[in-house]
Amino acid sequence: MTVVATKETFAVQKPAREDMLLKDLTLIAIGVPREDLPTHLVEAVRTVWFEGIEDEKAVFSDESGDRFLAREAPLMPLAVLVNPSETRQRDLLYRWMQHSGAVQVPAAIGWDNAAKFEAVSSLVGLVADQVKAGARRLVLSSKELRSLRSLNDDLQNRFAAIEAFMNRHGLQPLDLVFTNEPAENPLNPNVLASASGDGISQILPVPSSGVSSVALHVAQLPARQDLKLKAQLVTLEDLRIVDTWQFTSGDLVAGWNNFGLSRSIAGLRRTLEFRLQVEEPEDDLPLLSVGGLQPIEMFQVRDGANGLPLLKNSMALQVWGGIPGVSMPPHANYIPAQSQQAGLDEGFRDVPIAPGILEHANLANPDEVTFDFEAIMPLPSERAIGCHPPAEGMTIGQLPAACPPQVIRLSAKAFIDNNRAADIAFAIVVARDLSAAREVLRGDREAAVGEAFSGWKTVTFGDTAHLSAFAAEQVSVWQNVYFATRMADEAGGNDFAWAKFANFRAVVSG
Structure with missing residues (x-):
């Protein structure tokens, strides 16, 4: 049996060429001879020639004259270059595009030998409009992305707060x-x-x-x-x-x-x-x-x-x-x-202390310091806690049972939120109770097993200190987080000493 291959000139469906109409900026020509279009224009933008409609599909041809069918209208049509004598074909194309679901049809630009420069100028203007529209879409997308990221962070923090609460109180639903x-x-x-x-x-x-x-x-x-x-x-x-x-x-x-x-x-x-x-x-x-x-x-x-x-x-x-x-x-x-x-596969995990947990911050040493206002101010919207130091001594705040088991490092940022404040010293401690934390903060002893101490760091307004408290040995129990402030120079007074801790995070093993 002999098979003879023949070549016929009929429109065939070529998905790859149809796909390009859905991906690229497209210039559609109607009744315009290929040789009349500048070569640089055809190379700069995807150009196709509209040939008619067959079986509710549009017939296009490329710069080589090869014909193909398209079920869907081009998604990014730049313009329609149309010979003034081909208005019926232009209207046919517009009707097909609208029938295919196109929200807006592209502008029609007349093309003949007497108006080539005007047509090119119009194309340049349309390209400029496309660039501006793309820039606006990019800006809007960036804003939406930032909003989505913020929502995602908020959901993760809420989930962390729920997880920590359920773990501490044994409320894990099984x-x-x-x-x-x-x-x-x-x-x-x-x-x-x-x-x-x-x-x-x-x-x-x-x-x-x-x-x-x-x-x-x-x-x-x-x-x-x-x-x-x-x-x-x-x-x-x-x-x-x-x-x-x-x-x-x-x-x-x-x-x-x-x-x-x-x-x-x-x-x-x-x-x-x-x-x-x-x-x-x-x-x-x-x-x-x-x-x-x-x-x-x-x-x-x-x-x-x-x-x-x-x-x-x-x-x-x-x-x-x-x-x-x-x-x-x-x-x-x-x-x-x-x-x-x-444990080896998981390595270290970063566990942020969620804003909901910060709301439980309280003054741990009210017997040592007194104020006419709240010395410890939870600021969940800022993911921070205010801790006002006394003129003499130190203010110790507490986050009950906020440090997870197997902690390796607890960290926080420390800064001053008033430009009239004098320098303030900050510190954080992980300990089982206030007595142990007070001993470490006063320097009476070193941090013991399971405890962690950042040391004191002095901060000036406009600066931010990164506090890190490392635990030499890990323990499998929840512990309290203590944070403390004191004036770097007690002779300077504590007026306007709005000290803040923010971004509490724990790095745990496994």
């Missing part, structure tokens, strides 16, 4: 999103004993977003209390370890044992697999409960080494969900994650 109750099984197989040294694995039949805790049911505890076990929660798509638990058989109880995540899962949807293994050979193992028969092989309990089902059952388990991205409450009744891998 819902039971899935449960597979223990089945009555006379055989009661010991799946851990049946598995290889890599233990067992169980795919969780729930979406990953918001998962906060996985609970396994233990039917019978082993005699040994020091048997070492390891559990992991893994995402199958990228084999990322979400969290790891290192524990002993003595940490287990008969019944439900909750393995709490360090943070509720947020981000991309993933398939979660819970893995459990014994880290040393032993015959006396915990007896894990299993659920009823599971018809879907994917959700049957599997051997950790080869992924083959050990039983036609799934594990007896529960999955608890919370708000995605919110830290788990530290007092919840579960086995906490001790994930070295997760």
Whole structure:
């Protein structure tokens, strides 16, 4: 069989050429010979020639004469160069553009040999108008972007305030999103004993977003209390370890044992697999409960080494969900994650102290300083706190339980908001109570384990000091933040001494 290729001159649909009408500034010519248009004009702006309408589509041709169809009107038409004798074609083009949804049709500019320069001048004016309009759109877009960024920052700060409040007061909402109750099984197989040294694995039949805790049911505890076990929660798509638990058989109880995540899962949807293994050979193992028969092989309990089902059952388990991205409450009744891998992957986290928390700032040492006005003034709209120093001594303010666990560094900006004020010294401290903070501020002792002290920094009006308090060792409890001011020279008086702390932030590990 012989195939003969032929070439015919008919309009074909070329999406690439149609797309250029939706992307580029376009000049449309009607009845204007190609050789009459200056070469530099054709090279400077995308130019097409309107040929007519076919099947409700416009037929255009390019500078080479190749024809193509367009379903949609050009998005950025500069103008229509039209031969004065082609007004019908111009009107046809306008009707098609309006029918295609064009809000405004481009201006028509007459083109003939006697009015070439006038036509070019008109094109230059239209280009200038396009540039101005583009500049205005860019300015408006920049303003809108700044507004959106401000709204985003405000939402993040509000979320941080809610998260901190829920963590401190144990209000993290947890819902039971899935449960597979223990089945009555006379055989009661010991799946851990049946598995290889890599233990067992169980795919969780729930979406990953918001998962906060996985609970396994233990039917019978082993005699040994020091048997070492390891559990992991893994995402199958990228084999990322979400969290790891290192524990002993003595940490287990008969019944439900909750393995709490360090943070509720947020981000991309993933398939979660819970893995459990014994880290040393032993015959006396915990007896894990299993659920009823599971018809879907994917959700049957599997051997950790080869992924083959050990039983036609799934594990007896529960999955608890919370708000995605919110830290788990530290007092919840579960086995906490001790994930070295997760900690190394996450590194340091920047935790801003939200404006809502600043509203709880108060005077910590009212027995030492008195004023006729409020010495501590929360200024959430400025993300700042005013702290007026006394003429003698120091004013100590407090943010109760505002410093998160595992803090490495607490920072703040310090400045004076009145040009008539004398120099003021600023300091911040992380401590468990006022007594400890006062000792550090007075220089009676160095900061102890878990505490942090920025040292005193003197500030002059117009300058800003960046205070950083580093904790030599991290602790796993919430602590108070204390901030203090005093006059750099007590002989100068404290009139107009409007001292302010702003932008409190904590850098925490993991």
